[in-house]
Amino acid sequence: MSRSRYKIYNEDQPHFLTATIVEWMPLFTNPEITALVLDSLRFLQKDRQVVLYAYVIMEHHLHLIASSPELKARVKEFKSFTARQIIDYAQGRGFVGLLEKLHDAKEMHKTKSMYQVWQEGSHPQEIYGEKMLIQKIDYIHNNPVRRGYVDEAREWRYSSARNYGGMEGLLEVKTDWRNEE
Numbered sequence: 001m002s003r004s005r006y007k008i009y010n011e012d013q014p015h016f017l018t019a020t021i022v023e024w025m026p027l028f029t030n031p032e033i034t035a036l037v038l039d040s041l042r043f044l045q046k047d048r049q050v051v052l053y054a055y056v057i058m059e060h061h062l063h064l065i066a067s068s069p070e071l072k073a074r075v076k077e078f079k080s081f082t083a084r085q086i087i088d089y090a091q092g093r094g095f096v097g098l099l100e101k102l103h104d105a106k107e108m109h110k111t112k113s114m115y116q117v118w119q120e121g122s123h124p125q126e127i128y129g130e131k132m133l134i135q136k137i138d139y140i141h142n143n144p145v146r147r148g149y150v151d152e153a154r155e156w157r158y159s160s161a162r163n164y165g166g167m168e169g170l171l172e173v174k175t176d177w178r179n180e181e
């Protein structure tokens with residue numbers, strides 16, 4: 001069997017990960033839904049040994065650089081938990097249109113659920129060295145700049161660019177990775 005470059009093999013190594021909402025629905029324009037994602041990431045950091053090196057949350061996807069002794073399981077847990085939280089949130093507020101879209105987006109082979117929030121996979125890419133880590137951090141932080149949402153990366157509230165820019169971020173991130181060699 002050939003190895004895909006989009007699988008997690010060395011779980012302790014940092015990986016660049018992407019999670020995208022089905023059909024690119026802009027769920028993260030709702031601050032309460034975004035807060036659910038941030039709370040879940042905080043839980044993974046505190047209770048599940050996930051280390052975040054960088055992140056950005058855009059309107060319909062997020063990018064992370066993360067490591068964990070059980071990274072595959074943590075990513076699956078994150079997506080499953082946040083999907084349930086987002087569905088519960090939508091049901092609790094009577095967002096019938098959103099629930100219909102999430103139901104229609106569900107893949108046919110998914111018979112255990114009525115809805116699908118996240119696209120399949122996380123497109124993991126193992127980080128091989130400092131040069132690649134810097135490139136991925138720059139890519140993540142400049143996402144909102146490329147989209148024209150902000151002029152400077154650290155202006156985006158939902159990004160670790162704030163942490164790297166000497167400001168307080170919404171999540172703790174490991175910025176002192178250069179000292180680990």
